[in-house]
Amino acid sequence: MTQPSLLKGLAKWGQRLETGLLVVFLSALILIAAAQIFLRNVLDIGFPTGDELLRNLVLWLAILGGLAASREERHISIDVITRYLSPKLASAAMLVVSIFVAGVCGFIAQASFVLVKDAYEYHDTVLGGQPAWIVQVILPVGFALMSWRYLTHCLRYARKLFAGVKPDAAG
Secondary structure, three states: OOHHHHHHHHHHHHHHHHHHHHHHHHHHHHHHHHHHHHHHHHHOOOOOOHHHHHHHHHHHHHHHHHHHHHHHOOOOOOHHHHHOOOHHHHHHHHHHHHHHHHHHHHHHHHHHHHHHHHHHHOOOEEOOOEEHHHHHOHHHHHHHHHHHHHHHHHHHHHHHHHHOOOOOOOO
16 A cells, blocks of 8 residues: 555544544433433433533534544635635635644644643542543544644645645645
8 A cells, every 4th residue: 555545544544433433422412411301300310420421522522523624624714815815825825824723723732731641640530530631632632633634734735835726625
């Protein structure tokens, strides 16, 4: 297998993993929330850590959703600016934005790594005694992957800038 096809295969596998995790976590969120509502309203009981579990699922869904958005460049953006620019200026604008986003995501990844490291060292717990770092590990991993994705977007926009091709979200 050649290197480009290996990278494409890994990217496709990663995309399937992200999508699968999104489906699993969203399904779990819906089922647990519905069960919690039913139990509270009908039986006057509930899961002791149900609300905390739902908050943690929302965290994971937000990061996984951000990863999916960064993969397809479907994040919040102002496309009206690049539509009226020349191909070189549009590529330059998207390059600057991608550099900025990669830097911000890298900074957040580093800061969240410190958070997870501290949670590990201080034996923080969630969900009735489970180590908090297990739940929080999505933060540095997710933001590091987003930073990596935007660095690859930077390379693509730089290539388009020097080739004079107008950028698009599809690549």
